[in-house]
Amino acid sequence: MTLTLTNLTKQYGSFTALQNFNYEFTAGVYGLLGPNGAGKSTLMNIITDNLKPTSGSVKFDGVETSTMDADFRKILGFMPQQQGIYPNFTLERFLYYMAALKGMKKADAKPQIEKLINLVNLQDSRNKRLGGFSGGMKQRALIAQAMLGEPKVIILDEPTAGLDPKERIRIRNLVAQIAFDKIVIIATHVVSDIEFIAKEVLLMKRGEIIDSGAPHILCEKIDGKVFEITADESMLDEISAKYKVGNISKDEKNIYVRVISEQPPTYECKTCKPDLEDLYLYYFDQGASR
Numbered sequence: 001m002t003l004t005l006t007n008l009t010k011q012y013g014s015f016t017a018l019q020n021f022n023y024e025f026t027a028g029v030y031g032l033l034g035p036n037g038a039g040k041s042t043l044m045n046i047i048t049d050n051l052k053p054t055s056g057s058v059k060f061d062g063v064e065t066s067t068m069d070a071d072f073r074k075i076l077g078f079m080p081q082q083q084g085i086y087p088n089f090t091l092e093r094f095l096y097y098m099a100a101l102k103g104m105k106k107a108d109a110k111p112q113i114e115k116l117i118n119l120v121n122l123q124d125s126r127n128k129r130l131g132g133f134s135g136g137m138k139q140r141a142l143i144a145q146a147m148l149g150e151p152k153v154i155i156l157d158e159p160t161a162g163l164d165p166k167e168r169i170r171i172r173n174l175v176a177q178i179a180f181d182k183i184v185i186i187a188t189h190v191v192s193d194i195e196f197i198a199k200e201v202l203l204m205k206r207g208e209i210i211d212s213g214a215p216h217i218l219c220e221k222i223d224g225k226v227f228e229i230t231a232d233e234s235m236l237d238e239i240s241a242k243y244k245v246g247n248i249s250k251d252e253k254n255i256y257v258r259v260i261s262e263q264p265p266t267y268e269c270k271t272c273k274p275d276l277e278d279l280y281l282y283y284f285d286q287g288a289s290r
């Protein structure tokens with residue numbers, strides 16, 4: 001199973017939001033990581049055929065998806081960023097409605113809806129209106145609708161937006177659970193959404209891939225460039241001016257400042273093993289959300 005993007009370009013007037021994007025996805029979880037405006041939503045919307053590229057193609061197992069019409073919709077599950085959630089629908093009605101939009105027969109939808117409500121752990125809320133759901137419950141309901149019809153390709157655009165850390169973990173575990181034998185692409189600027197579950201990460205900036213690969217391989221590239229400086233409060237401004245600063249922690253004696261630097265800092269420090277958040281900082285020069 002392959003989803004192949006070839007030379008995808010998208011222009012909005014004279015502005016290029018996506019530039020010559022090439023990638024081949026196979027079964028597994030992919031993280032599309034980049035700051036606001038990198039072009040993630042544009043790419044997701046093109047893959048899902050909600051937006052036409054200016055040039056280039058999207059192929060599933062060698063067939064152009066734009067020519068597959070309803071057949072592609074059947075193998076696709078999409079959770080867009082801005083969701084129109086129907087506040088007056090109960091969860092069950094919402095899922096039957098979304099199943100009907102996907103062209104599923106009620107009899108086929110029924111067992112799947114039962115399974116999905118259990119999977120997203122909303123059994124007790126099946127007859128409650130979506131308008132009364134918490135943010136995390138809504139996101140889980142939306143993941144359930146994306147899973148209807150057992151799609152082969154699942155696209156999740158910012159699935160943890162606005163959620164607290166506990167709900168984020170829940171969503172992440174859910175994604176890891178559903179990913180078997182599917183292509184799952186998650187667009188996010190929250191590193192922890194994908195850090196431990198992504199087979200590959202694509203780092204995007206201004207419409208282009210600036211690096212991609214397995215998280216641990218990507219992190220190896222900045223081996224020897226991540227340090228923890230032992231500091232006190234009076235040094236913080238100076239350190240921030242000199243280096244890209246990540247986490248800052250504190251104990252009763254000192255402040256510990258994680259920095260990215262090509263050369264060892266001229267302060268008391270130790271070398272750290274790089275993680276994906278360091279990589280994000282290295283490439284994007286701004287703190288990522290955990």
Ligand SMILES: Nc1ncnc2c1ncn2[C@@H]1O[C@H](COP(=O)(O)OP(=O)(O)OP(=O)(O)O)[C@@H](O)[C@H]1O
Nearest residue numbers: 012015017034035036037038039040041042043189
């Ligand atoms: N319809 C549009 N017309 C003009 N410019 C657009 C349009 N949609 C997006 N853009 C621009 O294209 C760029 C990429 O936007 P996109 O929404 O794809 O980025 P993103 O990585 O998803 O960012 P975010 O995380 O903020 O959603 C941005 O600079 C945005 O302003």
